[in-house]
Amino acid sequence: MGDAGPSERWQRERGTRPVRIANCSGARGDPGYQMRRQATQGPIDFITGDYLAEMNLAENAEKMAVGQHDGWEPTAWDGIEQTLDVLNEKRIKVIINGGALNPSGLAKKTQAMVTEKGYNLKVAYVYGDNLIDEVKAELEKTGQLPQHLDSENDKISLMENATALLDTKGKPVVSANVYLGARGIIKALELGADIIICGRVADASPVIGAAWWWHGWSDTDYDQLAGTLVAGHLIECSAYATGSNFSGFDEYDLENFVDLPFGIAEVAADGTSVITKHEGTKGLVNVDNVTCQFLYELQGSIYLNSDVTADTKDLKIEQVGKNRVKLSNIKGQPPPPTTKLAIFYNGGFESQLLVNATGYGTKQKYELLQRQLRFGLKQKGLQDKFQLLDFQVLGTPAPNPRSQFESTTYMRVFAQADKELTLYGLLKTFSEFGMQHFSGFHLSLDTRTALPRSYLAFYPGLKAQDELNEGAAILAQDGSVAEKVEAGHPPKYHKLQPRENYDTASPMDIHSFGETVKARLGDVVLARSGDKGANINIGLFVRKEAHYRWLQSFLSRRRMVELMGDDWREDFFVERCEFPHLLAVHFVIYGPLGRGVSSCRLLDALGKGFADYIRDKVVDVPKAILNDMEGIREQRRANL
Incomplete structure (x- = not known):
């Protein structure tokens, strides 16, 4: 007892x-x-x-x-x-x-x-x-959405289909939790x-x-x-x-x-x-x-x-x-006077096709596949029926490969639609052109993902705390x-203010840090990234105070756009701030995750791999900083 x-x-x-x-x-x-x-x-x-x-x-x-x-x-x-x-x-x-x-x-x-x-x-x-009954009733009564979590930032555009849950019959709400x-x-x-x-x-x-x-x-x-x-x-x-x-x-x-x-x-x-x-x-x-x-x-x-x-x-x-x-x-x-209201609803249906290509001519192989599928979909009148049709190439063949695995990449054809029949039309088109394939075409073993499945979409809203x-x-x-x-309510609220967004004050000329060498950003910087609804956050930091002025000057908002490369889209938006005691620079990139994890078009729907993608970029690093790194790492290992 x-x-x-x-x-x-x-x-x-x-x-x-x-x-x-x-x-x-x-x-x-x-x-x-x-x-x-x-x-x-x-x-x-x-x-x-x-x-x-x-x-x-x-x-x-x-x-x-x-x-x-x-x-x-x-x-x-x-x-x-x-x-x-x-x-x-x-x-x-x-x-x-x-x-x-x-x-x-x-x-x-x-x-x-x-x-x-x-x-x-x-x-x-x-x-x-659990506010599902309240949210359903309000949608039916008013036909209006709760205020969006990012709505107070007038620089941000909501992602395509973000308001789809207004179709309460075709895309019903399945959960709403504050x-x-x-x-x-x-x-x-x-x-x-x-x-x-x-x-x-x-x-x-x-x-x-x-x-x-x-x-x-x-x-x-x-x-x-x-x-x-x-x-x-x-x-x-x-x-x-x-x-x-x-x-x-x-x-x-x-x-x-x-x-x-x-x-x-x-x-x-x-x-x-x-x-x-x-x-x-x-x-x-x-x-x-x-x-x-x-x-x-x-x-x-x-x-x-x-x-x-x-x-x-x-x-x-x-x-x-x-x-x-x-x-x-x-x-x-x-x-703040409001708190987050996470609404999930039936977004429609999704599927993916996974096609492998090996070695020589890989870029042209995937271009041919895309042209074949778009041609077949147009014949069937389906080309405009998709919420999303995305052709994603993953990997780069290794030069002079030592194994076929090193030489092999894959294309992910990712699709979302209101109706299952649209996605079955994509699969049928793929089958019809299956034997008109490019040189060396082969498939991944698991083809179950090619069949349509329902998916959940996310709408992040706001709810007044005094109404809870x-x-x-x-x-x-x-x-x-x-x-x-x-439980009652908080006795006082602080009105939400626009988030800070700035490049560093008085940035220094990068060349003033001395001779530079080509190195991966991750050789001198640690980082972590993650998802916040439609957005990716990333914080990057150095481990010696003498290195921080370089990081502040180097990692501007413009630089982050450059580092994102082909992943950057014009409807994205970047916020930047600094944590000086942590020797860190922090960014929020609004938009890459679409409507959030459950319906994201990306493989990295949680944004966790974004940090190491950015750290893998080859940039001009001051030689003095690079030379300090082994001593810094040795000191950290000694503390363990």
Whole structure:
């Protein structure tokens, strides 16, 4: 049996020291044993978990509607099932968004196991994020869309088909979830909850809620909340703070990145924090990797959340011990009056054809295939029936190849349409011209993607926070609701301002940095990139202060357009800002991901490969900077 009431440890230690918050998930695939590891490998106070990407809510909604899914994430339940005994023994509190579309259902399932085991643990769930009925009714009534997330920037053009969900009959809404803050989590903790199941709270909200309650902050302690928002951003994404998705990984022994631990944030009463991991585990927590993760999926220096606005332009990231990195100098302001509303709808149907070509004459081979398909589609009257018909060549044949694999590339014919018949027409055309193929034509083994499948499209809207009905419910031992409390709304808002967008002040002549040599940008720069709806963000940084004036002067907005090469389109837009204490330059490129991950035409729908594409560009690098790099890398390895 567990303690009869709140443990002595909680009573004695709460608020007297930094709270240790260990994250166990950043995606739905993270297994349950990661929760148990965090609970057993060292001392912690809270376990948090983020199981939700934008699109998996919608995917599950369709399955849930036909009785093929419970609505919650199975790996979240797996973690609770594996870890409940340890949670009870150590009195570790859990806050996760793995309840997804059905947080009350996962909470009741958890409560049933708690009751069966006779544990004295309180289970709660947070409600108020699911707005599908409201959104459907408003669309039917007014025929108008909610305000678009990027609508306040008059330099941005919405992507083609962005407003397609106005066709409520042909493209019905399947999910609509608003991003909640930590207010419901706080109410649950105040009612004594030990395990809190959320739906679509913002990624960092479980971490904010844990630290907010632990230190007894008010909802106007903006500097503290802002610091915790950044700490939550750093640890919420699986092992990204401990070595995953790290552009400097090749400077270390690769074995160190096998079986990575997940991150821990130690949040102090003033909102500063230390990012770390359990001792004796693999991976690394150093300034380079934490800087990479900070720069991931930002939209400039102002980080928005439902509880606070964080001004991060003067953020400091410092190594304060082995696998210990401190965050400080973050300023907070009231939150914006709106929060993000993620609407997914049936966008239509999509398919892809994959065709391989080898070696000599590759460019002409793919040109011939494209001409044949367009000719056949025109014969059938289908050339104007597609939402999108994209011919993408992936790879470049190696010169003087040593194997046929080195010489082989492929073309991806990616198509979207309102009707399945249009895509079957594309497949039929491909078959008809199949034996009129170019020299050496061959196919990939898996042809299932050539058959039409339905796809989900994303519309990022805005929702007024004062219109939300957020709250928390505590369950009784039999799974019924014992107590419910409304979360209320933030007491004050800060109006959204245009994002900063500037090239560096007083840029220096590139030649003033001395003799240059041709080198890949990645030889001297680390980076990370990711998706923000239709947009890609990328942050790039150097690791020595003497190198920063070169990076500032070199990486202008015009330069980023040049580096994108043939991927740049005239309807894109670039924003740029700087993080001087991090020696970093940050960009948001608006538009490359179309309507977002679920319907993106690109292979790299999450924008994660964009950073290493830019780092692979050969540019003029000052010889002095290049000569410094081995010493810098050796120093970083020594710190590990």
